[in-house]
Amino acid sequence: MSGHSKWSSIKRQKGVNDAKRGALFTKLAREIITAARQGGGDVDANYRLRMAVDKAKSNSMPAENIKRAIEKAAGSGADAEQYEEVSYEGIGPANVAVIVAAMTDNRNRTASEIRAVFSKMGGSLAPVAWQFAHKGVISLPLNGRDSDELTLAAIDAGASDVSPPDGGAIVVLTEPGDLEAVRRTLAAAGYEADSAELSMEPTTRVEIGDERTAKQVLMFTERLENLEDVQNVYANFDIPGELLERLEAQVA
Incomplete structure (x- = not known):
């Protein structure tokens, strides 16, 4: 895990004040709206939307806010919110x-x-993009289990790389297209992820x-x-x- 990723984890654990929480919820809502507009509002059929919703939930975004963001994606005319990535x-x-x-x-x-x-x-x-690789990133909590056990399970599930334990979890890297399959395989084996998302991981x-x-x-x-x-x-x-x-x- 890069220094930036570690610092981001520390800040999440520390929590945020009300002003920063409101700004964070706005960013999370944009992700949900964009994902729902591109792939529909069904989280079971739209993996990108499911990742956005899971991220919102992990940041304590209220369920009503999440629902409202998904509904906004179906808006048109003056109600439509269009964001360019x-x-x-x-x-x-x-x-x-x-x-x-x-x-x-x-x-x-x-x-x-x-x-x-x-x-x-x-x-x-x-x-600088040549110094990064597009990867799927899964955080697996140890929860008292042996790190070698989780590492072997991740490799068997199709992970491309696994980091040593850090902060009570291991970080599993996948190819972007394999992220959901690896997450599902691990979940079926009893290893629930704290988070699963697409990222740009440093190569240098x-x-x-x-x-x-x-x-x-x-x-x-x-x-x-x-x-x-x-x-x-x-x-x-x-x-x-x-x-x-x-x-x-x-x-x-």
């Missing part, structure tokens, strides 16, 4: 490679806001060893994540666990 690539502090995924109803506004964050933090837009990493640089890089990615149109930020930095723990204590 766009992505931007660039280099941030410490030469960290970043891919920013957004959903927007105004591409010019989104590009301007993202470019401003890169510029303010000493970065720039540039091609920038090691961050000092606190000052780590803070700068984390501030950069958080500023991007706080933009209204940004859904996901993928970055290739890696911060040692002990340094992340120190930073976690500072935001406690």
Whole structure:
């Protein structure tokens, strides 16, 4: 798991205040609306929608909000909400490679806001996608079970890679088209996932060893994540666990 993924997990565990929760729910609703509009409102028949709904539930989004977002996808005319999926690539502090995924109803506004964050933090837009691979990512909690047991089960289910245990879970990587099949196979064997989603996983990493640089890089990615149109930020930095723990204590 990259340093950015670890930090995102820490922030989820810490929770969010009401203002940030409202912004998060808006982003989650956009994912649900877009998925439902593309593949229909049946979560059993639309895997992308099911992933979006599962993500919303894991972030404590109320069921009524989820239902309303799915219903909005069926709207037309003035009630319709249309979002375009766009992505931007660039280099941030410490030469960290970043891919920013957004959903927007105004591409010019989104590009301007993202470019401003890169510029303010000493970065720039540039091609970096070659430093990432499109993967399915499944988080499997150990729940007291042996990590070797889960690793073998994941490999048998069709995983392309499995990470060592970290924070009470293992991370299973799949090819994008295999994500749902692997998740279902694991669930049928009694291994329920905490989360399953498509991601851009780094193939090269920038090691961050000092606190000052780590803070700068984390501030950069958080500023991007706080933009209204940004859904996901993928970055290739890696911060040692002990340094992340120190930073976690500072935001406690």
